[in-house]
Amino acid sequence: MSQLLQHLINGLAAGTIYALVALGYTMVYGVLKLINFAHGDVMMVGVYMGYATAFTLGRQNQKTFLGVVLIFLVAMAGCALMGFIIERFAYRPLREKPRLTALITAIGISFALSYGFQLDIGFLPGAAPRAFPEVIRPNEWLIIGDRDVVVWNWQVMSLLIAVALMVGLQYLVFKTRFGRAMRAVSYDHRVAALMGIPTDRVIAVTFMISSSLAAGAGLLYAIKDTSVTPLMGLYVGLKAFVAAVIGGIGHVPGAVVGALMLGLVEEFVVGYAASTWRDAVAFAILILVLLVKPGGLFGRVAAEKV
Amino acid sequence: MRRFVPMLLAALAVMSAGCEKKTQPASPDTDASKQSAQAPAGNTAATPPAPSDANTLLLGVATSLTGGQATFGISTRNGIELAVKQANEAGGVKDKKLAMRVYDTQGKPEEAAQAVTRLITQDKVLVVLGDVASSNSLAMAEKAQAAGVPMITPSSTNPTVTEKGDYIFRACFIDPFQGFVMAKFARENLKLSQVAVLQDNKSAYSIGLKDVFTRKFTEMGGKIATIESFSQGDTDYRAQLTAIKKSQPEAIYVPGYYSEVGVIARQAKELGLNVPLLGGDGWDSEKLYELGGSAIQGSYFTNHYSPDNPDPRIQKFVADYKAAYGAVPDALAALAYDAANMAIDALKKAPDTSGPALRDTIAKTKDFPGVGGAITLDEKRNPVKAAVVLKVGDGKSDYVTTVNP
Numbered sequence: 001m002s003q004l005l006q007h008l009i010n011g012l013a014a015g016t017i018y019a020l021v022a023l024g025y026t027m028v029y030g031v032l033k034l035i036n037f038a039h040g041d042v043m044m045v046g047v048y049m050g051y052a053t054a055f056t057l058g059r060q061n062q063k064t065f066l067g068v069v070l071i072f073l074v075a076m077a078g079c080a081l082m083g084f085i086i087e088r089f090a091y092r093p094l095r096e097k098p099r100l101t102a103l104i105t106a107i108g109i110s111f112a113l114s115y116g117f118q119l120d121i122g123f124l125p126g127a128a129p130r131a132f133p134e135v136i137r138p139n140e141w142l143i144i145g146d147r148d149v150v151v152w153n154w155q156v157m158s159l160l161i162a163v164a165l166m167v168g169l170q171y172l173v174f175k176t177r178f179g180r181a182m183r184a185v186s187y188d189h190r191v192a193a194l195m196g197i198p199t200d201r202v203i204a205v206t207f208m209i210s211s212s213l214a215a216g217a218g219l220l221y222a223i224k225d226t227s228v229t230p231l232m233g234l235y236v237g238l239k240a241f242v243a244a245v246i247g248g249i250g251h252v253p254g255a256v257v258g259a260l261m262l263g264l265v266e267e268f269v270v271g272y273a274a275s276t277w278r279d280a281v282a283f284a285i286l287i288l289v290l291l292v293k294p295g296g297l298f299g300r301v302a303a304e305k306v
Numbered sequence: 307m308r309r310f311v312p313m314l315l316a317a318l319a320v321m322s323a324g325c326e327k328k329t330q331p332a333s334p335d336t337d338a339s340k341q342s343a344q345a346p347a348g349n350t351a352a353t354p355p356a357p358s359d360a361n362t363l364l365l366g367v368a369t370s371l372t373g374g375q376a377t378f379g380i381s382t383r384n385g386i387e388l389a390v391k392q393a394n395e396a397g398g399v400k401d402k403k404l405a406m407r408v409y410d411t412q413g414k415p416e417e418a419a420q421a422v423t424r425l426i427t428q429d430k431v432l433v434v435l436g437d438v439a440s441s442n443s444l445a446m447a448e449k450a451q452a453a454g455v456p457m458i459t460p461s462s463t464n465p466t467v468t469e470k471g472d473y474i475f476r477a478c479f480i481d482p483f484q485g486f487v488m489a490k491f492a493r494e495n496l497k498l499s500q501v502a503v504l505q506d507n508k509s510a511y512s513i514g515l516k517d518v519f520t521r522k523f524t525e526m527g528g529k530i531a532t533i534e535s536f537s538q539g540d541t542d543y544r545a546q547l548t549a550i551k552k553s554q555p556e557a558i559y560v561p562g563y564y565s566e567v568g569v570i571a572r573q574a575k576e577l578g579l580n581v582p583l584l585g586g587d588g589w590d591s592e593k594l595y596e597l598g599g600s601a602i603q604g605s606y607f608t609n610h611y612s613p614d615n616p617d618p619r620i621q622k623f624v625a626d627y628k629a630a631y632g633a634v635p636d637a638l639a640a641l642a643y644d645a646a647n648m649a650i651d652a653l654k655k656a657p658d659t660s661g662p663a664l665r666d667t668i669a670k671t672k673d674f675p676g677v678g679g680a681i682t683l684d685e686k687r688n689p690v691k692a693a694v695v696l697k698v699g700d701g702k703s704d705y706v707t708t709v710n711p
Contacts, residue, residue: 003548129597227597275535276535
């Protein structure tokens with residue numbers, strides 16, 4: 001019983017991270033109908049930005065509250081800028097081209113980032129894994145029995161952050177002027193432009209928000225699993241993408257539910273079966289969902305515009 | 307939806323590509339992640355041109371002086387150089403001086419194959435020494451075997467390397483041996499009776515070690531609490547560790563690489579598993595101390611050699627190496643030094659320096675005093691020799707004991 005409970009907690013913690021990454025996928029897809037495969041690698045770059053900030057601050061200052069806030073701010077702002085640059089120079093020139101072109105570009109950027117970061121020249125970090133510094137002092141927040149079940153402070157924190165961001169995002173999309181512009185661009189960006197909506201700016205801001213979300217998620221991930229490598233984005237990004245599709249891509253709460261589900265399923269498969277089965281089960285669920293409900297659990301199948 | 311299908315296909319393509327690239331080499335000695343070193347510029351040219359006249363015996367060296375395994379290759383070259391220098395100072399072999407010709411394999415099998423071909427056909431070396439990574443040595447072994455030139459790999463631990471043919475030898479123990487050593491150490495020295503195993507399902511190295519460890523440990527009266535597995539590249543091991551915790555082991559055997567072990571150690575501590583980890587030479591990296599932090603301290607792993615070993619022969623080697631290169635020799639340097647000395651010993655003892663004569667002489671190597679332990683080759687041309695057990699401390703590992711086969 002205690003084992004089940006511990007698995008439940010671990011699975012939720014893993015799912016939370018997927019959720020934050022999945023939100024970025026879902027936002028960009030919602031607005032542009034583009035699956036931004038570079039998203040996971042933007043996350044990885046964010047982690048390295050946080051890493052660099054933590055070391056610039058010095059080891060002593062890492063555990064102050066201000067230090068943590070600063071690390072998150074620098075990484076999130078840095079990634080927002082990077083998201084802007086990627087959108088401006090890689091995706092915008094392709095906006096009127098077939099959608100597959102932008103998708104392939106996204107894959108290209110993804111590989112350029114993850115393999116470029118493995119080079120060992122100048123400021124680039126090299127291929128070796130690094131230990132992310134303990135920026136949050138890990139505390140046992142709740143202990144049941146003789147340490148049978150342990151809940152950590154950062155697990156609770158990341159769950160709260162994920163829920164808050166999800167609520168904030170829902171608010172942004174459905175209650176604000178900017179959200180209305182986003183939805184209009186999503187519906188038809190040419191007509192939206194005719195109506196006086198600055199489509200380019202809306203899309204750029206969407207990319208910036210999604211990229212800074214990725215940085216935040218990446219930092220939570222690095223705090224959780226401590227080891228950071230240039231290839232981490234490929235893996236986490238793909239899992240988050242699967243989560244977004246399961247939940248219904250383009251649907252904000254769907255992404256969160258899909259991600260938490262995926263985290264839990266993976267944890268239980270590994271805990272009770274074997275890690276070899278984990279990816280197989282994750283993708284089997286994806287296929288099953290797509291067969292039964294092609295739009296994902298929460299998504300609607302939109303009629304193709306002719 | 308129609309647009310969605312190609313996107314999904316592309317996603318799967320990305321994934322498979324990602325997975326492929328993530329696959330790590332199957333042997334710790336191939337591990338590219340040690341901090342890449344300052345490779346000497348023009349490494350091939352850096353070797354003094356060896357005169358191939360009648361007064362010289364030429365040894366061929368092919369190892370990775372650049373690329374991700376550069377530190378490994380440079381240590382290897384230094385170890386061989388030291389052995390050659392010492393042999394020449396002692397009067398050479400058969401009234402001739404020894405010389406070496408070094409080529410860089412860049413850590414790539416295709417470069418290694420090319421290098422060994424050049425060594426054999428162009429430079430006409432008598433013995434080939436190299437490479438570090440098993441995959442490179444496999445490529446070289448084929449060529450050396452076909453040409454009938456003996457080859458000694460200092461540090462390729464994959465069992466298949468010497469199976470390439472009867473001209474291929476090695477100076478290090480093979481992977482499964484470490485499992486045996488750790489089982490013996492856990493049972494006899496640590497007096498453990500219940501150990502859990504956390505293996506890497508995707509690595510032949512890890513599974514090989516696990517198989518031997520569990521068999522030997524049970525034979526010696528111990529109990530395997532549970533066997534859990536992970537896949538290379540994972541970073542979250544909490545599910546497995548939660549299951550392991552339930553089995554209440556006294557230690558966890560983790561035959562993996564430092565990149566995973568460090569994280570496993572941290573997460574085990576986090577879940578309240580306060581038991582030592584046990585492992586193999588895949589742990590041997592500076593990175594282990596960074597990734598594992600204080601959580602990994604007090605754990606044990608098997609390795610080829612320890613510079614702290616009080617054995618006078620080892621201390622002399624450490625001192626000589628330090629004097630020549632200004633650094634403490636690592637296991638790669640020690641094994642390379644042994645491999646070169648095995649070759650030199652064979653050159654001394656062989657009736658002539660032809661390939662078959664040298665092969666027969668090397669095959670008879672028995673109780674050869676290497677710094678990585680006494681070497682006796684078995685019928686599969688693998689050394690039967692001792693392994694050392696190291697205890698992880700703060701930023702370095704300390705010598706605990708030597709375990710004989």
